């Protein structure tokens with residue numbers, strides 16, 4: 001039966017974590033996966049999460065099924081966070097939100113939903129993008145194209161190239177856009193450029209699909225929501241996948257959401273009914289625990305305040321690491337100007353390291369990064385930063 005099954009390549013991100021775990025070097029460093037670590041190198045359990053969890057566990061609640069689209073308090077909290085509590089979209093019933101299995105699950109449910117609309121149009125992802133985007137949309141049946149995004153010469157966005165790509169797509173192309181903290185490059189477009197992207201999406205009748213996995217990691221919750229809010233003001237129908245893996249440090253709980261913005265409350269009812277069918281035939285309904293914690297934190301003012309402070313701590317630590325890293329690299333003898341690392345946003349930096357240099361870091365130093373040169377700055381800390389800077393200086397000089 002399985003004689004013709006080919007060995008699949010390892011996942012470029014989690015496969016690397018497997019190699020890291022197996023590595024015996026005592027001072028190994030994992031800059032591969034997108035996970036925030038504290039200065040002690042630990043994945044934090046946020047105090048707001050712990051408090052909400054303790055209160056929840058103390059209630060000894062039964063574990064019945066929850067609705068196919070997830071519980072209302074969770075979905076409403078997601079909408080408030082994405083669009084702002086006073087958004088007219090929410091008031092007018094134009095947002096359909098379903099709790100999903102992480103941001104990945106939200107992308108897949110959204111892709112399946114669009115595919116069932118039978119629009120016969122491709123999906124477009126940024127070049128480069130998060131490794132899983134292509135796989136998700138291909139698995140849902142899309143032909144996947146790349147739009148120009150990154151300019152390796154400037155370490156920023158090639159916006160003219162992006163515009164040219166977007167303008168070339170046929171009507172109803174699903175365009176996957178990173179709402180903030182672009183993964184893997186850390187290079188975001190400006191507010192004025194978002195407005196231009198929106199105009200193109202409108203005039204070309206594209207389907208915007210905003211992937212929002214890092215809200216709060218660049219400048220703040222509202223500031224990082226700017227793209228979503230501009231699309232909300234545009235009057236368009238669009239999709240948003242969002243995730244609490246990073247912002248709540250709840251990676252393994254798989255807490256995410258898909259929000260679909262429609263034209264009316266009546267349209268929302270029909271969309272929700274079909275969305276539920278997609279979910280029901282996939283995993284039936286979401287798990288209880290993670291969503292209950294997030295809803296409790298977001299809907300309890302004291303816990304919400306605590307979470308916002310903890311999120312700010314994570315954000316500021318990453319910024320400090322970016323700043324210090326640029327200095328340490330120069331001190332270690334790097335001649336190239338790597339100051340772009342400080343300007344990039346969110347967890348990642350597209351370091352410019354080649355696949356060969358990354359391989360040397362792994363073999364010789366036990367420092368793991370993606371072969372594309374993406375490094376997770378959120379895994380740097382005051383104990384490993386000197387080692388990483390020195391090792392990078394060495395491989396760059398070779």
Ligand code: LMR
Pocket residue numbers: 013032033034035130132183
């Ligand atoms: C990453 O990009 O490393 C994270 O988003 C984890 C994942 O699911 O790939």
